[in-house]
Amino acid sequence: MASSGGGPSLVRRRPRIEGKLGTRGRNEVREPVRCGYDRRVDVGDYRRTSQEVWEAMAPGWERWRAQLTEALTPVREWLIGALGPQPGETVLELGAGTGETGFEAAALLGEDGRLISSDFSPEMVEVAPRRGSELGLSNVEYRVIDAERVELDSGSVDGVLCQSTYMLVADPAAALAETRRVLRSGGRMALSVWGPPERNPWASIGGMILLERGHMAPPEPEAPGVFSMASAERTRALLERAGFRSVRIEEVSVRFAFRALDEYEQ
């Protein structure tokens, strides 16, 4: 992305790519590949691009919902177990996508409880209700909410769920501070982010090949992206800086199955 020069800018410069994806399936470094990138990421540009990307991805996300849901079952179960939704409570899900994680919470909240299923992409917010209706859920409110500027009162929810989203927002510290703000005193939150690229070939292979072929700039470790919170230390520090205590972080393994290569390409 090119800088527009406006707003807070994250100026990144990295003149060459350090390595190349190995042929054995691991992200081993083989030989250096030179590339002449001048990387400038503008927060405003990033937010606009994210909107465009998720608008474009929403139909595919819905099409692959069943496969994604199956692959992410261990993460979803961990998050629900850690949050422990109770009947009558209000739970906010940020970055809900197709809504599956929050829907499992909604079933536990009961008729007197409420799930606010939200996403910053209006197109994704159109997807989730279709699945919610299929499941017969009547205690779900669907809203467009930006995790960095949550339009809810302070202390208004008992729990927050967020699967694979904080690492993608332009300012995760702001998003976590907003999460803390909307939680009541004693409220709980459960989140997931992705570990390092070498342990997530399902997400890194495509990017590594694009990088190797010079079609993509190498990501900076803390610039928003799939692996920007891959360090448990960084994730813990962000949570604690946002005012959270009793932080517990665990690794959860998943497996993504593809019957054919073109399933992955899509």
Place this chain on the structure above:
Amino acid sequence: MVVRGLPEAEREVLRARLREAFVPFATDGGHELPGVALCAAAS
């Protein structure tokens, strides 16, 4: 989205590299790629 804008010849190179990178993850029914999530609970 990046790939869509590339010439077909380059897209074929990318597909070949992808096929190569997927080989270690082959299973009887296709491919299985592992992943690790960091899950956090806080209050």
